[in-house]
Amino acid sequence: MNYQIAIKRIDTVNEVEGYWSDEDLVQLLEKFNYPDGATADKSSLPELLEMAISDYETNEAAEIVLKYKFPDRLTDGQIEQIAHNMLIDKVCEEYPEIDMQGxxxxxxxxxxxxxxxxxxxxxxxxxxxxxxxxxxxxxxxTAENVLKLLNKGLSDRNLIKRLFENQMSQNIPFPEAEYIVWELTTTDDINYSLVTSENWINKEDITEYEFESVLEEIEDEV
Structure with missing residues (x-):
């Protein structure tokens, strides 16, 4: 199917609002030895958590949050190593398991x-x-559909195009798209918002803001 694509704008943000639920904040407060989170005013939870976290050493705090989010995925040794690396590098952009980067x-x-x-x-x-x-x-x-349709408007320097050239340009499956795109929302199936790392798509990556693109049916793998 042929589509008319219009990229309206790209917002660069330091955090994605709404990612941490109130329940997340309450459970993390307990792990940081603040047991009264459940009875605290919901609007104060983010600030309370920041204060609770700052009472810990950086490495220890990182390990606590990593264990909370990846309770069965990582070994203690992996968590310790990631916590150490997070102070030095943007691990979220470099970690080889793409599904964990978000x-x-x-x-x-x-x-x-x-x-x-x-x-x-x-x-x-x-x-x-x-x-x-x-x-x-x-x-x-889907995330796969959207990335394939955006391909024509992205610079050849774009990281997605460099790492997944065939998946972006051919009618073959692109399962990694679900992890590259952290959130994809629409209210009318025409206007969309996509959340991803600045490392995957940034303002400099856009070479065309309005263009036509073709979405082909994905061929099943043999």
């Missing part, structure tokens, strides 16, 4: 804020765009 970003930014910049400042991009079918009715698009 969560690592949110952890990194929670710690960055609590420690007033002791952790590197990673950034996310919120891409606002429309995808209007030229010759058919609008249908809800």
């Amino acid at each position: 969560t690592l970003f949110h952890i990194n930014q929670l710690l960055f804020k609590a420690y007033n910049g002791k952790f590197p400042n990673a950034k996310a991009s919120i891409v606002h765009f429309s995808m209007t079918p030229i010759d058919g009715e609008a249908q809800k698009l």
